[in-house]
Amino acid sequence: MLFPLPSSATSPRVVITGAGVVTALGIGWKPNAEGFRAGRRAFRPVTLFDVSRQRTKIAAEVDLPTTLPPSGLNDRQIARLDRAGMMLLLAANEAWRQAGWESAENLPLVLGTTAGGMTLGEAYFRQALQTPLRQRRQPTRAVYYQAQVQARMALDALNFSGPITIISNACASGSNAIGHAWDLIRSGQVECAFAGGYDALSEMVFSGFDALQALSPTVCRPFDAKRDGLALGEGAAMITLETLDRARRRNAPILGELVAYSTSIDHHHLTQPHPQGDTTLNVMRQACTTAGVAPADVDYINAHGTGTVLNDSSEAIAIGRWAGSRATTLPVSSTKADIGHLLGATGAVEAVVCLMALREQWLPAQGAFESPDPACNFPIVNQPRDARINVALSNSFGFGGVNATLIFRRWT
């Protein structure tokens, strides 16, 4: 039953046993780890739709394979997948296989997305206006546009069942999805959960950020004094979360431990963060309290760091207020400089980046950075560097003001 909830005397430790990731750097852990470690930038001219009349003409597009790995989907289902659905399935498949999970009942699937199958919605709209009496393919678009239907495809592909929760807290969605899965396990409702985020590039969303003049006409350089906007990307990431006891029972390899999640809302403005980063500061503090760590214990921050003037100054101030004297030696980077802003996928992908850093002991480098914004009193990681990392913190913020922080601990 969803209610009443089972009572749980203790909150179990939650570990991650599988991770799958798709970005413009590649498909899978290995090419992404190599790319993030080197700070490789993955932008190119947009080919998916016409950008000739937009201010900005680049994004981090994913090269999708022509075939999907074997799964429980039939040919008809596969034919109906759009880019977003394909990226979701690729990431889900990798995480599932890595974790060694098998067919399961009552396994929660928690996804973050901002747009779901937006490209199908766009196609529906075009046809409905341009050839209003023609209905061919419209029923399929109307159904598969919806995120919950794409989520059902993941269930069918991997042969499991369970409740689907789609969180759409804008660009914090991926972090909220992972955090919600963590909550479900910690509250004793389930022993394991499958969570992540996904979003594909779409003309409408690209045009929206371009209309806001939020896209960089030059190079996306988070926390740089000369930064002039964000760059968009696309991708997906999924992780398998389970109790430490369950992972040990299965002798599953553990990629890392999720030790805290915190979220709150910034009331300041629909699209602008509080200039002093008050809400960001609060969620970072709350997460640290939950995790039982102090700023001195945190070895790396994967910042939200979009590259916009307002976001980065607000986040920089918040990090400085939170970290105090520790800030001057605390490595921070925004991997959005490498793969762009993945919107609903961003928190999930950046969670996997943190796991990579913890697992392989290097600092993710951001590929573009020259001189720091005066608000940054912390070092930006802009060169490949090995490092001892035991605790990594990831921030995500969204339109609407939802802030989320996840904290991961190395598993040794």
Place this chain on the structure above:
Amino acid sequence: MSRIVVAGWGAVSPAGWNVAALREALDKGEPLPTQPVERPGWPKPLRARLVPNPAVRPEFLAHPRLRRTSPVTHYAAAVALEATAGLRASPEAIRRLGMIVCLQAGCVQYTCRFFDETLKNPATASPLLFPETVYAALGSHVAALLKNVTLVYSLVGDPASFLQGVALGAQWLEEKRADACLVIGAEEFNWILADALRLFDRPAILTCGAGALCLCREGEIAAGVELAAITDAHTYSECRDRAESARNMRRQLDGGASRELLCDGLGGSPRADEAERAAWNDWSGARVSPKRILGEGLMAAAAWQCVAACDAVANGRFAAVDVSLVGSNQQAIGARFVRTSPSISHLSAGGDAGNIRA
């Protein structure tokens, strides 16, 4: 485990801008009149049930955050204020309000407008519209209006997701992450939604509006309705169809008290109703079907079912009401609301169950 009560509820529907109007429409039991709505490129209009203009312009529309918003935010703001009216009388008790906004289509009016502008010329597409197309915009605006909101999730899914939102609100209360939780289901009308609905459910009449429940832990505020149970989410898949999920939901909900009312999601469309009708075909208690009267309001309709259930418990005619939500493409979930005490909540109005078919 804390007991969770429903401390208030609100509704905006084609019947009007409050729960009283919804109750009156359900009591009359007659489908509300439809209006013609232009569908670009078609010679004939679509039929829809639209929310009437409010008799008096709501004061909340003067809030700076709400000035540029589309109707779905107006509906959500109105139900939020109605559902939390009791809380505002004791602000010291409710310092941290959690909010869960459930949507299926979301801010579709501005989305269509913005994409239309993009197709015509992206260089002149309005930057004012785009942020309002985001699912999370609605919750953000309502949070700014209510001020004491500290936690917001926007959930997207089929209409049964509304009860996932209610369960999540109960979880936040149990974990003491909030002092009260507002769960809102809201939708707005656009011709493209009606166009899409026709492809699957030709007899359905699309409508719009919002509904909300305000949850609290028992004892923290006076309330006459208790959340007794929410079933599992019975998800559809290639190997588990809608009918089986609906049956499983019904089975989990069985075993309640006598003199129950079933508040179902039947709308009068043979195909769309088939799974739910079969699941409840042996139900012998009273029954009310808000969609038959109000129309297909997607997530708003799910919220109205729950609002109608709470209202029926609070008005004293039924000790328990079951809500059946058999969603369009995700899941079936049911819930039971029961009376908490012989006294009637100060938040509810009286009246009998009118059109309820005993």
